[in-house]
Amino acid sequence: MSNSATEHPSFSHAAWAGYAGIASADITPPIGVYSRCWGAAEHDVAESIHRPLTITALTLRADHDSSPLVYIDADLGWWQTLETFQEFQANVLNEFSLAPEDFLFGLTHTHASPPLAKLDPGLPGQAVQQRWLERILFETIEVIRAALDLSFAATLDWRIGQCNLATNRDLTDPSANTDRILCGFNPQGNADNTLLVGRLTDIAGTIRGVIVNYACHPTTLAWENRAISPDYIGAMRETITQQTGAAALFMQGASGDLAPRYQYVADTETVDRHGRQLAYAALATLENMEPAGVSLDYQRVVESGAPLAVWRHAPKSPNTQLRALQASVEVPLKDWPSAAELERQRIACPDRAIAERLRRKRDIRLALGDDETYTLPIWAWKLGDAILIGSMAESYSDMQVELRRRFPAETIICMNLVNGSIGYLTPAPLYHHDIYPVMQSPFDLGALELTIEAMSQLVQRLASPTESSPLLQNV
Numbered sequence: 001m002s003n004s005a006t007e008h009p010s011f012s013h014a015a016w017a018g019y020a021g022i023a024s025a026d027i028t029p030p031i032g033v034y035s036r037c038w039g040a041a042e043h044d045v046a047e048s049i050h051r052p053l054t055i056t057a058l059t060l061r062a063d064h065d066s067s068p069l070v071y072i073d074a075d076l077g078w079w080q081t082l083e084t085f086q087e088f089q090a091n092v093l094n095e096f097s098l099a100p101e102d103f104l105f106g107l108t109h110t111h112a113s114p115p116l117a118k119l120d121p122g123l124p125g126q127a128v129q130q131r132w133l134e135r136i137l138f139e140t141i142e143v144i145r146a147a148l149d150l151s152f153a154a155t156l157d158w159r160i161g162q163c164n165l166a167t168n169r170d171l172t173d174p175s176a177n178t179d180r181i182l183c184g185f186n187p188q189g190n191a192d193n194t195l196l197v198g199r200l201t202d203i204a205g206t207i208r209g210v211i212v213n214y215a216c217h218p219t220t221l222a223w224e225n226r227a228i229s230p231d232y233i234g235a236m237r238e239t240i241t242q243q244t245g246a247a248a249l250f251m252q253g254a255s256g257d258l259a260p261r262y263q264y265v266a267d268t269e270t271v272d273r274h275g276r277q278l279a280y281a282a283l284a285t286l287e288n289m290e291p292a293g294v295s296l297d298y299q300r301v302v303e304s305g306a307p308l309a310v311w312r313h314a315p316k317s318p319n320t321q322l323r324a325l326q327a328s329v330e331v332p333l334k335d336w337p338s339a340a341e342l343e344r345q346r347i348a349c350p351d352r353a354i355a356e357r358l359r360r361k362r363d364i365r366l367a368l369g370d371d372e373t374y375t376l377p378i379w380a381w382k383l384g385d386a387i388l389i390g391s392m393a394e395s396y397s398d399m400q401v402e403l404r405r406r407f408p409a410e411t412i413i414c415m416n417l418v419n420g421s422i423g424y425l426t427p428a429p430l431y432h433h434d435i436y437p438v439m440q441s442p443f444d445l446g447a448l449e450l451t452i453e454a455m456s457q458l459v460q461r462l463a464s465p466t467e468s469s470p471l472l473q474n475v
Helices: 082-096 126-149 232-244 268-287 339-348 352-368 398-406 428-432 436-440 447-463
Strands: 014-026 054-061 069-074 103-107 152-162 166-168 170-172 180-183 194-202 207-214 247-252 258-260 294-303 307-315 322-332 373-383 386-391 411-415
Touching: 014 126, 014 207, 014 247, 014 386, 054 126, 054 247, 069 126, 069 247, 082 103, 082 126, 103 247, 103 386, 152 207, 152 268, 152 411, 180 436, 194 268, 194 411, 207 232, 207 268, 207 411, 232 247, 232 268, 247 411, 322 447, 339 352, 352 436, 373 447, 386 447, 398 411, 398 447, 428 436
Parallel strands: 069 103, 207 247, 386 411
Antiparallel strands: 014 054, 014 152, 054 069, 152 194, 166 258, 170 180, 194 207, 294 307, 322 373, 373 386
């Protein structure tokens, strides 16, 4: 919004114009697939389907002949190992001759879908799971191809809203006189309720896609649930599509400390209610947007009973800039036992829930090796006036709050669990407490703060590009 002495004020949304495509497919696995996501679960395989799992491709190009940026929105939980994703990614990049920075695979992080893991002969439902993983790769390639084939002249603009679905989930244990922090609703905690809605329209002004960027763990359904489900994202998609006729995409925000107030249930009506709550907030934000391709400009004063400021819509050409960067930040690692030692502990552990923790910790250790630091990748896209930024980690919401505080003039879309999944990025003060995100994470104290600094450098570069500045590769 401009408000100088020589210019009349003007308001417009952060926007991008170019060519876009969007396509979706069903990736629901069969009943009987291995789907144990919770340590407390007494079952290992799925017994029913609550809602289908969906994969959606969004392709963005400057023109019909340019190389695309490809974003994948998948109703999936997490990659059990980095190697599993890297093999998957290599196949997709090779199929479309994409540069690594031009491809983002985003997980919704539902905790009611099978883990993305290689064959483990010690677990049931593995043959079904491996066939399903092959199908996900096939469908990913197919939806990207379809989105490219269906490309249309488009405008993507953004509006900030709010939704109160997410609450703080770091609760000091009320039953013990310790510094233990439980993973569940904290009535005294603050939660970032920022909602970003992206509207994808064609030249006729028809809405072709709605993007919802929101930070909230999909953990409504928990250990008692035996159904495959996208959690709250499923009802969110359905409600938005019913109201707009457009495809609905989800981008999981920095949700390390955020989750629904009422969760850990097997009740599917609760999860659908959560999804409708987010959908209604997104639809309200959508209704609060100006038409695509216009600004709202101050025109004149009309003297009436009061001096009336008259604002009117005026044509405005959206920003057409499209850039993709991949950078990295060196973060400290904890001094964990070796993968072999963790496996020995898992085999000897009589507690089913603790053994599952050790299995996941073993897989992380295998992925990271024995170094003292890890080179964490960061991806950032410049979408006209907006900036999308994220990593494979599960960052606390401090990340998105701080980035938006540092760059108040920018529309920043923050994401967790992009191009892999590995562990939490937790604020330094929490390393002095007994808390799951610190215990689970391979990253040591200070990793979140270092990542925020690295991301700030990327945002600064994208927000203020100069002709003489080369594309940033590492920070």
